[in-house]
Amino acid sequence: MTLDGDSLVGYLRAEYAASGKWRVASFFVGLIVALPAVASVVTNDAQTLYFLAVANLVLLAIWTWINVKYGQKQNAAHSARRAALIVNGLGEELSAGEKRRLMEKFTVGVEAAENAKKSDYYASASEPGPLKLLECLEESAFYSSKLHRVSANAWIGIVVAYAVAFAIVAVFLIPSATNDVLMMAVRIFFAATVFILSADVLGSLLAHWRCSAETSAVLSRIEIAKQGEVNSADALLIMEDYTSAIQSAPEIVPFVYRTQEASLNSLWAGYLKG
Structure with missing residues (x-):
């Protein structure tokens, strides 16, 4: 191959x-x-x-x-x-x-x-060169900004579900619990919170948010750059900033793209029409 x-x-x-x-x-x-x-x-x-x-x-x-x-x-x-x-x-x-x-x-x-x-992964029909590179970056930044925002929302859902589950347990436990049981529940809560506060949850949530904002900013820069004459230096600099944003974030939450694909494709088609 x-x-x-x-x-x-x-x-x-x-x-x-x-x-x-x-x-x-x-x-x-x-x-x-x-x-x-x-x-x-x-x-x-x-x-x-x-x-x-x-x-x-x-x-x-x-x-x-x-x-x-x-x-x-x-x-x-x-x-x-x-x-x-x-x-x-x-x-x-x-x-x-x-x-x-x-x-x-x-x-x-x-x-x-x-x-x-x-074969149609990149929609650009321009001739190879700085403009086409920018258009490929534009499409990538568009999808990345949306997918990382949805991924951040998915992590928020996990944190909220954790909080709701603990609240439900507390509602049923507190009215009839002894002091020892309550103290044990608090210890369990603190131990479980270590996971929620780890980089796998809270850190990932913040990283997805940051990546969504940074790739959205890249998208705006591409829109401005395309209004004038596109040169290789600008295109490569924008690509480097896009690369930096993507590589500082975790992988998008699995299955997010599959569930959002039709909606994103529709939004992208509308974006291309201006």
């Missing part, structure tokens, strides 16, 4: 799909990692506490390994995205050395990338 524009799109789509799956695994294992800490507040038995400590260590090791794999796949996806933008936008071919470096970095197989190819 040659690394032309369509092939790179196949790799970026396949790599992002794989990255999303590992992010889901990271989230759920991260949730499970918090369970031994929660369970430790309800027992004083030394043997049970020892077992919980061992379980916590094993789960933490698994979570770390998953996050390493997630990082590798996300980095591969980012590399494919950068290369796809440049090759499709400027219409130039990568050198043999850069192709080899990319192939060594990719984590998905050739067949997966082939199946993920999409």
Whole structure:
């Protein structure tokens, strides 16, 4: 499989799909990692506490390994995205050395990338050059700003669901609870809150919000740049800022694109019409 524009799109789509799956695994294992800490507040038995400590260590090791794999796949996806933008936008071919470096970095197989190819991934019909690169960036920034905003809202839903669940428990528990039961409930709440305040939840929420705002700003800059003569320096600088915004954010919440695809495509069609 040659690394032309369509092939790179196949790799970026396949790599992002794989990255999303590992992010889901990271989230759920991260949730499970918090369970031994929660369970430790309800027992004083030394043997049970020892077992919980061992379980916590094993789960933490698994979570770390998953996050390493997630990082590798996300980095591969980012590399494919950068290369796809440049090759499709400027219409130039990568050198043999850069192709080899990319192939060594990719984590998905050739067949997966082939199946993920999409010839109309970028809507621009302009001739290869700075303008087409900007138009490819414009489309990417449009979808990114919307998807990261929806992803932030999804994390808000998780935090709200946690708060509602605790509130419901409190409503039923407090009226008839003894002081010891209430104190234990508070300890459990504090232990579980460690997970909510970790980078996997609150940090991800803030990162999605930030990415949505930054890619929206990139979109505005592209609109202004297209009003005049587009040069390579401006196009590459805007691409660098878009890249910085995307790479500082986690993968969009899995299934968000699938559920929002029709709506976003309609919004994009309206955007193109002005």
